[in-house]
Amino acid sequence: MRFQSARQRVVEVSRALADRGYFAATGGNLALRVDDEHIVVTPSATDYQVMEAADVCVLRLADLARVDGERKPSVESGMHAQVLRARGDCHASVHTHQPAASACTLLGRALQVDDPAQRELLGPEVPLVGYAPSGTRWLSGKLARALRPDVHAYLLRTHGAICCGTTLENALRVLVALESLALEQLRARIGARLAGQRAPDPALQRLLATLETHPVQDVIA
Ligand SMILES: [Zn+2]
Secondary structure, eight states, X not given: OTTHHHHHHHHHHHHHHHHTTSSBTTBOEEEEEOSSSEEEEOBSSOOTTTOOGGGSEEEETTTOOXXXXXXXXXXXXXXXXXXXXXXXXXXEEEEEOOHHHHHHGGGXXXXXXXXXXXXXXXXXXXXXXXXXXXXXXHHHHHHHHHOOTTOOEEEETTTEEEEEESSHXXXXXXXXXXXXXXXXXXXXXXXXXXXXXXXXXXXHHHHHHHHHHOOOOOOOO
């Protein structure tokens, strides 16, 4: 089997992301650059708990032709390919449906990054890519136009996020930093709304209390 260790790593990390809520069920996928010409990608619509290394697809980066693997590649392979073609410095691209960042995609704007440690991982802002349906060239084209050399995380409107890194471990650090930032911004926004209310809305108070105790889980496996 070609690129066995990379495919095994994809299995381990996909399982960790599914266990920690970053992939909502089968809603998330990832790609790794394995050499100058090839990437490995999670298969389409897969239960990550039972996925095996042989299920992970090997594709040619230039045209996404399948080189190895029986399964159909993720419908978001086009999105990962745009990232890995444009960002020669990046070896990993991870698409998630992580809860706080996905909630932020409904607000319809980019997230500013002020904290220096977060800026180092994410870049100066997390841009919002306009809506297009999952798995379409329309979506991967919109993402391609939004890609910047200094930004490692992007929100996909009413959908989720995509993060990249020089290594898979760095991409995982980026998506954890994105979730922390998104959670902070949601808390601040709801807190400000409550502060402005003469009679604070109990449902918003409960939501804020839930968000205040919601942990952001690390993924480095
Ligand atoms: Zn998705």
